[in-house]
Amino acid sequence: MVNSVKGYEYLEHTADVMFRAYGDSPGEMLGSAALAMFNAMIDTGTVRPQSTWKVELRAESLEQLAYDWLSELLFLMDSEVVVFSEFQVDLKQDGEIWRLEGLARGEGIDRSRHPFENQVKAVTLHQFRVEGGADGWMMQAILDV
Numbered sequence: 001m002v003n004s005v006k007g008y009e010y011l012e013h014t015a016d017v018m019f020r021a022y023g024d025s026p027g028e029m030l031g032s033a034a035l036a037m038f039n040a041m042i043d044t045g046t047v048r049p050q051s052t053w054k055v056e057l058r059a060e061s062l063e064q065l066a067y068d069w070l071s072e073l074l075f076l077m078d079s080e081v082v083v084f085s086e087f088q089v090d091l092k093q094d095g096e097i098w099r100l101e102g103l104a105r106g107e108g109i110d111r112s113r114h115p116f117e118n119q120v121k122a123v124t125l126h127q128f129r130v131e132g133g134a135d136g137w138m139m140q141a142i143l144d145v
Contacts, residue, residue: 007032010040017118017143018127022136026062027089029130029137030069034087034104037070037123040143042114047085049105057100063130065091065098066139070123073104082106083114118145 007028008021019036023029038044055072059065069089077083084106092099122144130139 008036021139027091030089031087033139044085046113047083048107049086050107053104055102
């Protein structure tokens with residue numbers, strides 16, 4: 001099954017959900033990855049962007065920052081009982097340190113409007129990668145469901 005709507009595609013995987021997210025910049029790629037992760041669970045078209053959560057992270061590599069971004073969004077979903085449908089990511093690199101300032105917009109989970117197709121337990125590091133440059137950026141991830 002391939003779905004390349006909105007900057008991502010799902011790839012064949014035996015038990016979990018695997019996707020690739022794309023963007024013209026690393027920030028756009030991370031926004032696409034977040035959307036791919038939430039669309040693997042629910043139809044994000046049903047999520048109203050009523051509230052905004054701010055996420056600030058730093059890491060020594062873009063790959064680690066990408067992993068931390070998706071993991072933090074899962075943590076927020078579980079701890080705040082919310083789902084997200086819109087993402088904005090700004091990145092800065094200061095020497096060896098990457099800094100992320102992100103916004104996730106969504107609302108409280110309403111099971112009548114947000115039926116879950118999958119429940120993502122975690123982002124895995126298995127086959128996780130980030131690649132890119134002047135021609136665009138790609139991130140691959142496997143979600144443990």
